Amino acid sequence: MNFFKKCTLFWIAFLFFFSFFTHLAAADENRPGLSLKATFDLYVQAIHNSDLKSLFTTVTDGQDFFFLTSTGKLIDSREGYYTFHEDWFKETGWEMPVELLEVHEGKDYGYTVAKFYYKQRLPESGTYNLDSYFTLIFHKEDGMWKVVGDICTPIERYLIEKNPDLRYSADQTYLLDMIKTRRTVRRFKPTPVPQEHILKILDAARLAPTAGNQQPWKFLVIQDRARLDQLQKEAVSWYLEGYKIKRNPTEEQLSKLRTQLEEVVKNVLSAPVYVAVLVDSQAQYPDYILYDGSLAAGNLMIAARALGYGTGFFTTFFPEVKMKEFFGIPEQYRLICFTPIGVPYEWPDMPPKKSLDELVIFERF
Ligand SMILES: Cc1cc2nc3c(=O)[nH]c(=O)nc-3n(C[C@H](O)[C@H](O)[C@H](O)COP(=O)(O)O)c2cc1C
Incomplete structure (x- = not known):
C-alpha cells in the first residue's frame, strides 16, 4: 500500500471512531x-x-x-x-x-x-x-x-418474599396463628376476665358480616357464679331427661351417666364468663339470622383467643328452649350458642382436621 492510501485509510478510521465516540457522548446528554x-x-x-x-x-x-x-x-x-x-x-x-x-x-x-x-x-x-x-x-x-x-x-x-417462612408480615402471621390456635376449651382456671376484655371481644363479635347489615344479635353476658352453679345442675337434668326418653336406660346406667355428666358440665361451666349469643327472629331478614349469629360467634372466639382466652360453641348441654326459660330470654330470640370466655386449664391439642386437598375444589366439581 502506498503512503497516500495509508493516510487515507488512517483518516477514514479516525473520522469513524471520532464520530462514534462523540455520538456516544452526545447520547448521554x-x-x-x-x-x-x-x-x-x-x-x-x-x-x-x-x-x-x-x-x-x-x-x-x-x-x-x-x-x-x-x-x-x-x-x-x-x-x-x-x-x-x-x-x-x-x-x-x-x-x-x-x-x-x-x-x-x-x-x-x-x-x-x-x-x-x-x-x-x-x-x-x-x-x-x-x-x-x-x-x-x-x-x-x-x-x-x-x-x-x-x-x-x-x-x-x-x-x-421468596423464603416461605418470611413471606407474611408479623401481623399477618399473628392473625392466621390466632385462627389456627383457637380451640374449644372444656375446662377453665378461675382467673377473672376483666370487663374491658369482655367488651373488646364482644366488639369484635358485633363487627361480623350480616345479611343486609341487619346485625340481629344480642349478647347476654353471665358472670354470676351462683347462677352458673344452678345452671350446672339444670344442664345435667336436661341432658338426662332427653337421654331417658331416647334411650330408656337402666337406673344403674343412668346413675353412672349422671356422675360422668356432672364432671363434664362442671368443667364446661368452670369459666368466669359466659355469653349467650342470641339473634332476633324479628330482624329484617329472618332467614339469615342463624348465619349471622354463627359468624358473630366465630369473631368472638378468635378475638377471645387473641386475648388469651378459650371459648366453645356449646349447644348440646344448653338446649335453646330450656336456656331461654332459665335466663328469661324473650320469645323472639334464637340461641346460637352458649360460650365460655376464660383462661384454659390447659390448651387442648388441635383435633384432627381435614386436609385442604380433601376440601378445596377449584372451578368445578
Ligand atoms: C355448631 C356447633 C355445635 C357445637 N356443639 C358443641 C357442644 O354441644 N359441645 C361441645 O363440647 N362442643 C361443641 N362444639 C365444638 C366442637 O366440638 C369443636 O369445634 C370441634 O370439635 C373442633 O374443635 P376446635 O373447636 O378446638 O377446633 C360445637 C361446635 C359447633 C360449630
Missing part, C-alpha cells in the same frame, strides 16, 4: 433538536445508570419546578429534585423497569405518562415493590426538552 420521546429515553437511561449529570441535562435550568413524590411529598425546586436523586443513587440493590404509556409533544410543552416498577432488594431477604404511574411535564428551553414537573402516582406497594 440532552441536546437541541432531540425529540421528547428521545429525551424521555435519556432521562430513564440516566436513572438506570444512576447518572446525575446526564439526568440533569434533561431537567429545567429554571426555578419553576415541582415533584410530587410517591409518598405525597412536594419538592418544589430543582435543588430539591437534585438532592432527592443524589440520595437515591447512593442506594444499591434496586432496579426500576419503565413502561412508556403515552407521549405528547406540543410546541413548547409536552408530557409523558409511564409506569415504573420499582424493586428494592431488602437486607434480610425478599423485595420491596412499588408500582407507580409517573407523569413528566416537559418545557422547551433553548431547543431542548426539559422536565419541569414530575408527578408520581403510586398504584401498589408490596413485598415479594
